Amino acid sequence: MGMRIHQLPTVIANQIAAGEVIERPASVVKELLENSLDAGANSITLEIGYGGLNQIKISDNGSGIVAEDLPLAVAAHATSKISKLDDLYAINSMGFRGEALASISSVAKVTISSRPAHQEQAMMLRIQGNDSTVSPCARNVGTTIDVVDLFFNAPVRKKFLKGEKLEFQAIEMVVKRFALSAPAIAITLKHNNKPVLSLPPALNEQSKLARMTKIFGAVFMKDAFYLNVEMAGMSLQGWLSGPAYQRSQSDRQWVYINQRMVKDKLINHALKQAYDGFLHPGRFPACLLYFALDSAEVDVNVHPTKHEVRFQQPxxxxxxFVSQLRKAMGVSSVTRHVDYEHSTNSHLNPVANLHEPASYISNPERSTNVPELSSVREYHSEPYCKLARTNKRSGLESSPECDASWMILNKQYTLVLLNQQPYIVDIAMLYQKWIQSQLRHAPTPIECRPLLVPVTxxxxxxxxxxxxxxxxxLTQLGIQMDLLNDHSIVIRTVPIKLPYLNLSQFIQSLFEMDEMDFNSLLDLLSKSQSFDPNYFSQEERMALNNELLHSKELEKEYHGAFKALTIEDCRMLLHV
Structure with missing residues (x-):
């Protein structure tokens, strides 16, 4: 007869749950700090003994726990943060699962002393295994949680812990990260009765900057870029390391989402892409970023540690992230603006790029000192999992178009060696003709992509x-336009085939037209491009080379776009 299914004893179930939440002493510190923050504390003291292996004691001046609720505080799935299912999808507190204290008390000896403001007498709850007692004690308003002899009943777990020094380093890192997520809270950290960290409350911008400098270091601050942007219900504020500040590890990429410390793969990928072209191989940037959005747009109930999150719109x-980080570093999020004789009109005012909102706040006089590297790829709001245009050469077949060499002269004219024949090319005009051909043969409505932020x-x-x-x-061309009111319109999509579309130039020129038909709009779209050929991908160059090969048969239509250089041309140029 096979093994029968049976219910696990509570003590075993709690230890299994604790294995997910409490991995080491630093995990205990994180959970207790978050509880203090949720309690509204503005002063927290941590006392650590022997790297947290002997003792972790945290005292705060928060709201406290009423005497009747003390036993519930260590019960599994008991919490004051949520009460109904809808609360789970609009979480604004750090804790909500009701697992932290239950998990800690299942693997350590725990004492909780607490007193709310309306309660005359403080009460103490002692827990050791399955035994617990409640008794009066002396304490001011707030809560003290004393965790002793961590993993005393789980010797195997204890064997996997590091030594005192490494465990305390992990605790100190958690405390520092917490200190930057809650600058208004005064924090004191002691180890073996010796003060290690003392941070007064940071209640203004100057004191916040001082706290950040103390934790991140003056070297980081020296060349850090500052950003502060708010749009579409999202805000991103913080500091980014300059290209000269490079680390061998990614341990200084600190990101907070709605004040919560997280380690998110999607944001890490965005950081990597934003710094693409600026870092040496195997090196990492540093950052301190605060990201805020509607709590309904992010799911923090992914893992018991709450380090991982899931976005509704990843x-x-x-x-x-990519567009704003690159802008903060002084790198265009879409393309650098280039004036072309054939594609721009001198009377048009310069307008911000599609993904560069006017609400961006920064220091315009600051020198970014970002090098102009030819290896930098401009970002075009590509999907996270797969860039729309990849530069992987392994996927390119050997062809005359692929083997052609380019020499860009002044961002408008280019020398192209194709089939051993040199050409001088007006790249702006050739690109316009190519775009016209692409759009003219595309089925309508033309495929479009949504803008990161609709433009008004x-x-x-x-x-x-x-x-x-x-x-x-415009709908036939892949541009969705809606009328907001009698005075303004909003653009929500653009053609996917036009990564270099200068939308502002196009819209302004559109309303200056006397008559409109499909062909005139195609012509206007093709001329409303702003790009730098230095940043063309290999696929784009191949497409233009192919256009050049086939356009030789249509020299009248392409007049002025290119010319094959002959020996006679060279003699005339050199006056020989």
Whole structure:
């Protein structure tokens, strides 16, 4: 007869749960600090004994626990943070699972002393295994939790712990990360009765900066970039290391989501992509970033440690991070603006890029000192899992288009060696012709992609074109336009085939047209491009080389876009 199924004893179930939440002394410190923060404390003292292996004691001046609730505080799945299912999807507190104290008390000897403001007498709960007692004690308003002899009943778990020094280093790191997530809280850290860290409350920007400098170091601050942006219900604020500050580990990439310390793979990928081209192999940037969004847009109930999160719109978050980080470092999120004789009109005012919002706050006079590297790839809001245009050469077949060599002269004219024949190319005009060909042969409505943040434009006071006519024609081109009110419109999508579209230039020129038809719009779209050929991908160069090969048969249509260089041309140029 096979083994029968039976219910696990409570003590075993609690130890299994503790294995997920409490991995080492630093895990205990993290959970207790978050409890103090949720209790509204503005002063916390931690006393650590022998790297947390002997003792972890935390005292705060928070709201306290009423005497009747003390036994419930260490009961599994008992919490004051949520009461119904909907609360789980709008969590604003650090803790909510009701597992921390239950898990800690199952693997350590725990004493909790607490007194709320309305309670005259403080009460103490002692727990050791299955035994617990409640008795009066002396204490001011707040809570003290004393954790002694961690893993006393789990010797195998204890064997996996590091020595005193390493365990305390892990605790100190947790405390420092917490200190930057809650700057208004005064924090004192002691180890073996010796003060290690003393941080007064940081209640203004100057004191917050002083706390950050003390923890992250003056070297980081010296060349750090500051960003502060708020849009579409999201805000991102913090500091980024300059290109000269590179670390051998990613241990200084500190990111907080709604004040919660997290280690998120999606954000790590965004950081890596934002710094692409600036770091040496095997080196990592440092950052201190505070990201805030609606709690309903992020799920923190992914793992018991709450280190991992899941976003409702991961693509949006990833693109938002990359575009804003690159902008803060002084690198264009889409393309650098280049004036082309054939593609821009001198009377147009320069307008911010599609993914560079006007609400961005920074120091405009600061020198970014970011090197202009030819290896830097411009970011075009590609999907997180797969970039729309990859530069992997392994996937390219050997062909004349692939083997062609380019020499960019002044970002407008390019020398191309194709089939042993040199050409001088007006790259702006050739690109326009290529775009026209691509769009003309594409099925309508043309495939589009959503903008990271919809862009709003004021309507001109006078226009000979009707809004409905414009809206219909733009929809056929892959541009979704909606009328916000009598004075403004919003653009929500752009054609996926136009990564270099200068949308502001296009919209302004659109309302200056006297008549509109599909071909005139195609022509306007092709001319409303802002790009730098230095940053063309291999695939884009191949496509333009192929266009060059085939356009030789249509020299009248492509007049002025290219010219094959002959020996006679060289003689004339050199006056020989």
């Amino acid at each position: 693509r949006l978050i990833h693109d938002f 434009y004021l309507l001109p006071k006078q226009s000979s074109l009707g809004i409905e006519e414009i809206k219909y024609n």
